Amino acid sequence: MNSIIVSQTIAIARNTIIQTAGKIISIALGWVILLILTNYLGAAGFGSYTIMSAYLQFFAVAADLGFVLVSAQLLAERPDDKDKVFANLLTFRLVTALVLFLAPFGIWLFPYSLLIKQGVVILTISFFVIALLQVFTGLFQKELSMGRALTGELLGRVVLLVAVSITLFAGRGLLFVVWGVVFGSLANLLLAALLARRFVKISLAWDKAIWLAIWQRSWPIALGIVFNLVYLKADTLILSLTRSEAEVGIYGATYRVFEVLITFPTMFAGLLLPILAAAWARQDLAVFRQTLQRSLDVVIYLAWPLVVGVAFTAPRLSALFGPEFRSAGTILFMVVVATSIVFVGTFLGHVIVAIGRQRSMIWAYALTACISLIGYLIFIPAYGAYGAAGMTIMAEFIMAALGYIMLGHFIGERPSLNKFGTAIVATVPMAAFLWIFSSWPLVILIFGSMIIYLIMLYWLGALTREFVVQLLIDKKI
Numbered sequence: 001m002n003s004i005i006v007s008q009t010i011a012i013a014r015n016t017i018i019q020t021a022g023k024i025i026s027i028a029l030g031w032v033i034l035l036i037l038t039n040y041l042g043a044a045g046f047g048s049y050t051i052m053s054a055y056l057q058f059f060a061v062a063a064d065l066g067f068v069l070v071s072a073q074l075l076a077e078r079p080d081d082k083d084k085v086f087a088n089l090l091t092f093r094l095v096t097a098l099v100l101f102l103a104p105f106g107i108w109l110f111p112y113s114l115l116i117k118q119g120v121v122i123l124t125i126s127f128f129v130i131a132l133l134q135v136f137t138g139l140f141q142k143e144l145s146m147g148r149a150l151t152g153e154l155l156g157r158v159v160l161l162v163a164v165s166i167t168l169f170a171g172r173g174l175l176f177v178v179w180g181v182v183f184g185s186l187a188n189l190l191l192a193a194l195l196a197r198r199f200v201k202i203s204l205a206w207d208k209a210i211w212l213a214i215w216q217r218s219w220p221i222a223l224g225i226v227f228n229l230v231y232l233k234a235d236t237l238i239l240s241l242t243r244s245e246a247e248v249g250i251y252g253a254t255y256r257v258f259e260v261l262i263t264f265p266t267m268f269a270g271l272l273l274p275i276l277a278a279a280w281a282r283q284d285l286a287v288f289r290q291t292l293q294r295s296l297d298v299v300i301y302l303a304w305p306l307v308v309g310v311a312f313t314a315p316r317l318s319a320l321f322g323p324e325f326r327s328a329g330t331i332l333f334m335v336v337v338a339t340s341i342v343f344v345g346t347f348l349g350h351v352i353v354a355i356g357r358q359r360s361m362i363w364a365y366a367l368t369a370c371i372s373l374i375g376y377l378i379f380i381p382a383y384g385a386y387g388a389a390g391m392t393i394m395a396e397f398i399m400a401a402l403g404y405i406m407l408g409h410f411i412g413e414r415p416s417l418n419k420f421g422t423a424i425v426a427t428v429p430m431a432a433f434l435w436i437f438s439s440w441p442l443v444i445l446i447f448g449s450m451i452i453y454l455i456m457l458y459w460l461g462a463l464t465r466e467f468v469v470q471l472l473i474d475k476k477i
Contacts, residue, residue: 022147023150029154029161033164036167038322039321040167042246042249044249047244047248047250048113048245049174050236050248050249050251051248054240054252055103055237056123059106059124059127061229066224067134068134068270069138069221069353071086071135071142072141072270072274073277074089074210074214083203084205084207084210087202088207088210088211088214089135091206092211092214093131094132094204097131100128100131103124107120119174122175122178125182126185133152133189136149136152137149141270141274142274156185159180160180163177163181220362231391232395235372235376236248236255238380238388242384243385249324250324250327250328250331251384251388253328261306262339262342265342265343265347268295268298268347269347269349269350270350272350276351276354280354285411301419301422303339303341303343303344304340305450306340307340308430312431312435313446314336316442317332318331318332331389334386334392334393338396341393341396344404345396345403348400348407360410361403364399364402364406368402371395375387376391379391422460426457430449430452
């Protein structure tokens with residue numbers, strides 16, 4: 001049994017490394033795009049773009065329905081009928097995503113500039129395309145072929161980078177960038193559709209039984225996502241209505257760091273979902289619990305060094321956004337603290353979905369959303385971006401804590417968090433390195449601290465020699 005768990009852990013880790021390599025390239029492109037935009041548009045200009053995106057995300061979540069998870073689950077459960085299931089998933093997604101086109105009508109009721117309103121109209125197309133992409137992502141996740149999804153994502157990033165570069169060198173405006181986002185999303189969808197043809201026949205279909213199954217799976221996730229959105233995006237909208245576009249831009253730039261980094265736990269948990277769901281379905285509790293524990297340990301090892309690393313480098317990192325963002329170091333650090341909590345919370349949330357208890361967590365999302373909204377309305381008008389970041393930390397902590405407590409209740413045993421101690425010890429030399437050599441180039445500090453942290457994990461036994469050798473050499477797994 002232990003060999004099964006070790007083999008599964010290594011298989012997950014190997015897939016994660018492959019995906020992480022692609023994700024790092026995508027993130028690198030995303031960082032280049034972000035830095036060009038913040039430096040070129042300035043705080044106010046980037047604030048306008050942030051408002052467009054935050055506004056549309058409310059409509060996107062209304063049409064989300066947790067389709068990546070639902071698609072992966074249904075396709076995994078019906079492998080002999082996957083063409084039919086995929087066709088119904090795609091049609092259902094196409095119909096429900098039409099709600100996005102209500103967004104351009106609502107934006108005219110808000111006291112935003114004409115530029116922001118025009119941008120929302122254009123950007124709606126991109127959000128519609130991204131909604132369709134969720135079905136393909138679920139397919140690739142089920143087929144353990146997320147590299148294909150990443151290929152499409154990379155193409156979309158390249159198209160956007162070209163648009164942003166033209167904006168920079170030709171002196172074009174923000175709306176040109178928005179059109180670049182649209183064409184990047186379209187390129188991503190087209191490539192995903194081409195790559196998906198290896199696994200399924202792409203068509204549209206309507207089957208009442210399958211649509212009912214989709215709805216039964218998706219509505220609890222969707223309701224949770226709606227509540228989740230309140231404490232993730234209401235802060236930006238409230239900030240936009242009470243503070244300047246420049247302050248929204250500063251907060252939006254740091255929040256992009258949050259959005260980029262949380263793709264890692266989402267990707268990792270997505271890989272785990274089929275394995276945990278299968279173990280739970282056959283009631284192999286020993287394999288389930290040990291796989292859960294090993295994976296949670298990995299998430300903890302990823303989350304904690306983020307906090308320590310940014311604590312020592314936040315002022316220099318925020319300065320990369322441009323001269324108007326130099327004061328954003330404290331906000332950036334607060335956002336990264338929230339990010340580290342999300343690492344754990346996202347993982348626990350996916351495990352709860354894997355055991356089919358997402359409906360039992362709706363109250364937790366609702367409670368967190370209510371507390372967050374009250375906090376935002378109190379602290380954002382008074383403290384601006386600092387109030388928004390502080391309440392984000394609080395919201396994520398509440399959600400992660402409730403997820404941890406409820407997961408323990410569902411499975412009869414709470415997973416151990418003792419690896420936090422190992423992670424803290426491993427970051428002590430890393431922190432010393434960042435403090436002593438703080439004047440060194442930022443790139444050296446980042447990679448140097450990563451190497452020191454990995455060495456410490458290895459020395460402490462968190463990364464065993466056998467695990468690393470199997471991961472890199474053993475081809476039979």
